[in-house]
Amino acid sequence: MLCSVSEMFRHYGDFAAMDLLxxxxxxxxxxxxxxxxxxLNERFSGIDAVExxxxxxxxxxxxxxxxxxxxxxxxxxxxxxxxxxxxxxETSSGLIVAEGNAYGFGNNHELQMxxxxxxxxxxxxxxxxxxxxxxxxxxxxxxxxxQKARLPRPAGRNGPKRSHPR
Numbered sequence: 001m002l003c004s005v006s007e008m009f010r011h012y013g014d015f016a017a018m019d020l021l022x023x024x025x026x027x028x029x030x031x032x033x034x035x036x037x038x039x040l041n042e043r044f045s046g047i048d049a050v051e052x053x054x055x056x057x058x059x060x061x062x063x064x065x066x067x068x069x070x071x072x073x074x075x076x077x078x079x080x081x082x083x084x085x086x087x088x089x090e091t092s093s094g095l096i097v098a099e100g101n102a103y104g105f106g107n108n109h110e111l112q113m114x115x116x117x118x119x120x121x122x123x124x125x126x127x128x129x130x131x132x133x134x135x136x137x138x139x140x141x142x143x144x145x146x147q148k149a150r151l152p153r154p155a156g157r158n159g160p161k162r163s164h165p166r
Contacts, residue, residue, distance in 0.1 A: 011114070012103065018070070022078050023087065023097060023105055025068055029059035030096050030106070050099055050106065058094025 008020045015023075034040045034051055044051050061079060065072040079095060082088040087105055089098045097106045130136065 012105075016078075018074070019078055019082060021068055021070075022064065022075065022082065025064050026059055026088065026095050027097050027106055029063070029067075029094075030056040033057045053089070053091070053096055053099045056091075056096040056099075058091045058096050060094045064095070 008024060009017065012020060031051060034044055034055065040055065043049070061075045062072060064070075064079075065075045068075070079088060083090070085101075085103075086098060087101045087103060088095050090096075099106070
């Protein structure tokens with residue numbers, strides 16, 4: 001979640017961080033029913049597919065407040081502003097991110113392109129760290145992860161000896 005929120009911060013820099021967290025929380029709630037239904041998941045998993053508002057699962061302000069650990073009054077005030085911008089809309093099941101919002105929130109194409117950029121960056125970083133395949137991630141026999149990652153200890157009890165007097 002933090003990675004996708006980070007990308008939202010970069011892509012939507014004009015929005016306050018709290019608004020982006022609220023939008024992200026609502027987006028997650030909106031698609032839980034799609035992700036748990038095999039047919040809906042297949043139907044809307046394409047890069048150009050956007051879930052119609054009619055099938056989105058709404059979320060209440062109170063549930064959002066608990067999920068984000070943010071006071072209900074803050075959620076209420078921020079949601080009012082996001083509704084005014086027509087990013088959010090209210091349905092009988094709760095708040096949803098509007099399918100046709102002018103900012104592209106919830107657009108699978110944007111999300112997929114961002115995910116591809118993140119995967120490419122991860123692969124570049126792994127290659128730069130010397131990881132060329134799954135065998136490079138396996139732990140050598142006889143050494144624990146802590147032993148493998150342990151840095152050499154400095155000489156002496158109080159660190160390395162100084163070469164010059166104090």
